[in-house]
Amino acid sequence: MREIKFRMYHLELKNYFENGTDINSIAYNSQFEMIDLNRVLWEQYTGLKDKNGVDVYEGDVLWTGVDYVYISFKSGAFVVISGIEDEMALSEYPIDEWTISGNIHENAHLLEEQ
Structure with missing residues (x-):
């Protein structure tokens, strides 16, 4: 069971x-x-950790190795939002291979630079 x-x-x-x-x-x-x-x-908290073992929360901006994405909670599920694919279920991605680079409130410019 996921820690709340x-x-x-x-x-x-x-x-x-x-x-x-x-x-x-x-x-x-x-x-x-x-x-x-x-x-x-x-x-x-999503119940997941990034590549460095840091807890991943909604609002986090992550570096995938290719681009920046952020985590949101929509329609009862966590989703990954990017400029390329818009939004997909969090479970579809290898979050444990990505790195948290900040959050949507303080680092939104990372998403805009793509």
């Missing part, structure tokens, strides 16, 4: 919080200030 965990991207602070699934631990930042949960994007 999330990370949050704060839209105003422009940073990530990765404290697992305990709502009490992610509702506060490192200074114990309450985080406005209406201003964050929740991104779920």
Whole structure:
């Protein structure tokens, strides 16, 4: 069974919080200030790891060796989105052979450079 965990991207602070699934631990930042949960994007762990053993989450940008793609969650499934094939099921790709290069919020320019 796949491990269920999330990370949050704060839209105003422009940073990530990765404290697992305990709502009490992610509702506060490192200074114990309450985080406005209406201003964050929740991104779920795919259950997969990249070539370097790093957890792959939705929103991650990966280098395939040929181009950059990113992971999204649509219609109840994780998908890989690229400029070439648009979107395909995550299970169709060798994610463990690819490398995380960033995320869609901070590294979207990687996708545009293709």
